[in-house]
Amino acid sequence: MKNKKTKVSGFRSKFFTGIISASLILLLATPALAASWTMEMKYATVSGKNNGQTYSLNAGTRTVTGQIWATNWNNNLTNTVSVGSVLYKSNPVLADSRIASTTSTVNKNGVKRNMEIKATGQAKGTYYLYFHKPNNQTTVKGSGTIK
Structure with missing residues (x-):
């Protein structure tokens, strides 16, 4: 009888070890989920911190991707505007x-x-995006992801 209990206990131990190992592999192999960001800038700046668009991120590489475009052009002196992210x-x-x-x-x-911003080796914490351009009354919009 003792041999049967040992075999069953050994099986249970291996079974649970296998389940835990598989769970850890799936957890570590799953990429970090990206959060979305949006902005509309009518004047010179937009701050995610001031607008409540902040992101609590774990330690690792920060990747911000997206697109930026003009929606309303009010500057007749130029055909382009530089937007800093x-x-x-x-x-x-x-x-x-x-x-x-x-x-x-x-x-x-x-x-x-x-557009893309990438920074490696970042600490866990709260992050936000800040956008700026000349205050020329041109409206700029953007959207994308951050992780």
Whole structure:
């Protein structure tokens, strides 16, 4: 009888170890889910922190992708506007940290321009996007994902 209990206990142990191992493999192999972002900028700046669009992210690589385009053109002096996109990390005590940035040029024809910001080795925390352009009354929109 003792041999049968040992075999059953050994089977249970191996069974549960297999289930736990498979669960960990699936958990680690699943990519981080991306959150979506949107913005509409009529004036010079838009801050995700001020607008409540912040993202609580685990440690790792930050990747921001999306598209930016002009929807209303009010500047007759130029055919393009440069739009800066900046990724910040909120800090509770010190000034927020500027992580990375990029610049996209939008045309008055409304063609969507791809943008990407990537930063490796980032700490767990709250992040947000900040956008800026000349205050020329041109309306710019954008949308994408952050992870």
